[in-house]
Amino acid sequence: MPPTSQPPQRISVEERLFSLVLALIATESGLTKAEILETVQGYRQRYQRGGDNASLERQFERDKDDIRELGIPLETIEPLDESGSNHNLRYRIPKGLYDLPSDVSFTSDELMLLKLAAAVWREGSLSSDSQRALTKLNSLGVDSTDPVLGYAPHLRARDAAFEPLSKAMDRSQVVTFPYLKPGEPAPRRRTVAPLAVVLHEGRWHLHAADQESGQRRTFLLSRIVGPVTPVPGKTFTPEPDGQAHHALEALDRLWEANTARVRVVPESEAELLLRKRTAGEAGPAGRAEEPAGTDQALILHFTDIDILADELAGFGPEVLVLDPPRLQEAVMERLRRVAEAHAAPDGEDTHG
Amino acid sequence: MAEQPTRATDRLAFLLSLVPFLMEHDGISVADVAAHFDVPADRVREAVNLIAMSGIPGETQQYLHGDLFDINWDEFVANDRVVLTNLVAIDDSPRFSAREAAALIAGLQYLSSLPENADRGAIASLMAKLTRGASAAPSQLAVAPTDSHDAIGTIQAAVRAGVQVEFNYLDAQGGHVLRHVDPLRIESVDQNWYLRGWCHLRQAVRTFRLDRMSDLTATSTPAADHDEDVVVPSSFFQASEHDQWVELDLPESALPLIADYMPERAGTPDAAGRMRVSVRVAHVHGLKRLITSLGGLVTVAQPAEARRVVHDWATAGIRRYQGGV
Numbered sequence: 001m002p003p004t005s006q007p008p009q010r011i012s013v014e015e016r017l018f019s020l021v022l023a024l025i026a027t028e029s030g031l032t033k034a035e036i037l038e039t040v041q042g043y044r045q046r047y048q049r050g051g052d053n054a055s056l057e058r059q060f061e062r063d064k065d066d067i068r069e070l071g072i073p074l075e076t077i078e079p080l081d082e083s084g085s086n087h088n089l090r091y092r093i094p095k096g097l098y099d100l101p102s103d104v105s106f107t108s109d110e111l112m113l114l115k116l117a118a119a120v121w122r123e124g125s126l127s128s129d130s131q132r133a134l135t136k137l138n139s140l141g142v143d144s145t146d147p148v149l150g151y152a153p154h155l156r157a158r159d160a161a162f163e164p165l166s167k168a169m170d171r172s173q174v175v176t177f178p179y180l181k182p183g184e185p186a187p188r189r190r191t192v193a194p195l196a197v198v199l200h201e202g203r204w205h206l207h208a209a210d211q212e213s214g215q216r217r218t219f220l221l222s223r224i225v226g227p228v229t230p231v232p233g234k235t236f237t238p239e240p241d242g243q244a245h246h247a248l249e250a251l252d253r254l255w256e257a258n259t260a261r262v263r264v265v266p267e268s269e270a271e272l273l274l275r276k277r278t279a280g281e282a283g284p285a286g287r288a289e290e291p292a293g294t295d296q297a298l299i300l301h302f303t304d305i306d307i308l309a310d311e312l313a314g315f316g317p318e319v320l321v322l323d324p325p326r327l328q329e330a331v332m333e334r335l336r337r338v339a340e341a342h343a344a345p346d347g348e349d350t351h352g
Numbered sequence: 353m354a355e356q357p358t359r360a361t362d363r364l365a366f367l368l369s370l371v372p373f374l375m376e377h378d379g380i381s382v383a384d385v386a387a388h389f390d391v392p393a394d395r396v397r398e399a400v401n402l403i404a405m406s407g408i409p410g411e412t413q414q415y416l417h418g419d420l421f422d423i424n425w426d427e428f429v430a431n432d433r434v435v436l437t438n439l440v441a442i443d444d445s446p447r448f449s450a451r452e453a454a455a456l457i458a459g460l461q462y463l464s465s466l467p468e469n470a471d472r473g474a475i476a477s478l479m480a481k482l483t484r485g486a487s488a489a490p491s492q493l494a495v496a497p498t499d500s501h502d503a504i505g506t507i508q509a510a511v512r513a514g515v516q517v518e519f520n521y522l523d524a525q526g527g528h529v530l531r532h533v534d535p536l537r538i539e540s541v542d543q544n545w546y547l548r549g550w551c552h553l554r555q556a557v558r559t560f561r562l563d564r565m566s567d568l569t570a571t572s573t574p575a576a577d578h579d580e581d582v583v584v585p586s587s588f589f590q591a592s593e594h595d596q597w598v599e600l601d602l603p604e605s606a607l608p609l610i611a612d613y614m615p616e617r618a619g620t621p622d623a624a625g626r627m628r629v630s631v632r633v634a635h636v637h638g639l640k641r642l643i644t645s646l647g648g649l650v651t652v653a654q655p656a657e658a659r660r661v662v663h664d665w666a667t668a669g670i671r672r673y674q675g676g677v
Contacts, residue, residue, distance in 0.1 A: 012360075012402075013360035013363075014360050014363040014364050014367060014402070015402055015406065017360060017361070017364045018364055018367050018368070018402070018403075018406055019406055019407075019408075021364070021368065021441075021442075022406065022407060022408050022440060022441040022442065023408050023409060023441075025441045025442060026408040026440070026441040038413075039409040039413040040409060041406065041409075041415065066360070066361050066364075067364075069361060069449065069451075070361055070364065070365055070368075070446070070449055071446065071447050071448050071449025071450065071451075071452060071486060071487040071488070072446060072447075072487065073447075073487050095442075097447075097487065098442075098444075098446060098447065098487075099444035099445070099446075099447070100444060100445040100446065100447050100485050101447075101484060101485060103484075104481050104484055104485040106478075106481070109474075110474070110478055110481075113460065113463065113474075113475070113478060114456055114460075114478070116459070116463055117456050117457075117459030117460045117462075117463055118455070118456060118459060119459075120458075120459035120462050120463065121455060121459060125451075126455045126458070127455075128359075128362065129449075129451045129452045129454070129455040130452065130455035130456050130459060131362070132361075132362055132365045132449075132452050133448050133452035133453065133455060133456050135362070135365050135366055135369050135389065136365060136368075136369050136445055136446055136447075136448060136452070138369060138373065138388055138389050138390075139368075139369035139370065139371075139372050139373045139445040139446075140372075140373075140445055141373055141376050141377060141388075143388070155459075155462055155495070155540075159608075160608070166451060166454075166491055166493065169491055169492060170450055170451060170488075170491055178605060180605055180606065180609075183647065185648075185649065186603070186605070187605045195492060196492035196493070196494065197491075197492065197493050198493070198494045198495070198496065199458070199462075199494070199495040199496060200496045201496070202544070207492075222608065222609065223609075224608075225605040225606065225607075225608050225609075226605065241489050241492070243492040244492040244493055244494035245494060247492075247494070248494050248496050251496070252496070267522075267528070269522060269564075269641075272522055272563065272564060272566070273563055273564075276563050309647075310645045310646065310647055311645055313644050313645055313647055313666075313669065314641040314642065314644045314645025315641065315669075316640070316641070316644055316665040316666060316668055316669040317665070317668035317669045317671070317672055319669075320672045320673070328673070331669075332670060332673055333647075334644070334645075334647035334648065335644065335666045335667075335669040335670045336666075336670060337647055337648030338643065338644050338646075338647065338648050338651075338662065338663075338665075338666035339663055339666040339667045339670060340648070341648050341651040342643075342651060342652060342659045342660075342662045342663035342666065343663060344656075344659075344660070344663070
């Protein structure tokens, strides 16, 4: 009977994926693609013996990606005697690598902390990643203790670049994106090997190897102003672990090494917000000794002079940059550009 | 989180997690499973139905009875309880993916810089366990420690004692007002901390940024009991009838930089890629800081008053470098 003679029953995506996982765990020696398409629930209903199964094969390729995305170790075995032949590749999931190691267990208190950690991410891909991790944790059957009430710390990772970048990192995939460097008027296309994504001083940074210059560069995720797209066929050799740690250390060193001195108008927003970030030299004790009505001098650390210049320019007359001179120039330049762009049209008095 | 639509991969993760859990909890009620996984009971029933009919092709490649999971159907249908009677292929919890482990580890890094999670040893051992429980090295994701805020401790103590807090608050126009607030919740977004509470001045729930507070103290005045009657809104940005619309000109590529203001497109980009959008603001004094911090990339088009406020703000800034005040 030709398989096309009756409409195949509708098998849901999760049923097909679940059946594929079960079949690949149950097999010791692995299954070939043809065997999978012919026998596994969700594929076999659509398989045409001796016919064209191209779309079903593409479905299988996507399903493999989805399963690997879940952290399931789907292996490809190349038959020893027939290397190079794509046809007889066998697929399987080794149970020993699938199962959570038996010494990994969690107490109720630990589970409570992990739930809080998952709740840190309220939106975006980090949120769905951590919710899935919680689902897996729940399978262990441990009940968590109640978290501290009235307390909901969360971080945003909603920059659109976040998800494509973390995918590309996992696949060691070179990507390209338009980057609007702080202080520059127009974006420029960058092509990089993404190595780590880190949150430092409230900003998400990408640490990456720039493919043009060959240098390590740090990018602000918020300044990636267009889609992050993979460069087809271009992958890179993954760097050893600890890239994120190195990236944070490098940012810390930079932050430590760079200082700016600014005066702020007392009681202003600038004073209130910047004082919390001072290096300590002009701390609360210093504040009391300053004569009333005098602008306060603060010392600020920073990682990127253009980002700090953007920020300080926003405070307008509340901040006066003392040094470094390059920062002073950058702030003045921004203020001038803003003033010019908002000047009244010719012949009209600004103050009407 | 339970009401969000789920993706097929999320549902697969649920199926794979449910099997080992059901193995360990023979005869558990659907309601208890739903509570444990924090999902609707119907989702549990659907999943159990699917599991009970799934299995492996087996030697015959026909999915015969012994190659399928099975449950005690009478118990399931009549009593809403789940008893697995046959197992296939899996009997253990799945490992975490590199990204799942990384998301939890980064969340833990953030929590570990908060005062009440100061037990670094416990957190470090937890991170090591997550790494060991992942099928690949966790993705390179890290969160630098944040400076914890003294105010958090004061507010938490006030929440526990059930008393009002009192502080001087700097609003966006630059005014200081003494506020009395029944603290409801502390939240942080990125590096900024916020207090959500019942403001006695405004007679409404308000959000206060901790770094705009000064002279914060816990009072001895009991806070009112708001548990039942107060809904804390999930968004920080509450629209009001006093808001005004401002039109901005900007290159299309700069749109993400003003995403917080939820701009509405008011036209298509011109040949040079510049476009016009409208944003809703409570007053132009917050906006002038944003526009000036964007260094001329974004300009205010309308109304003229808003343009003037921005112009004056930038000009006053320049004057400070020219010896003026």
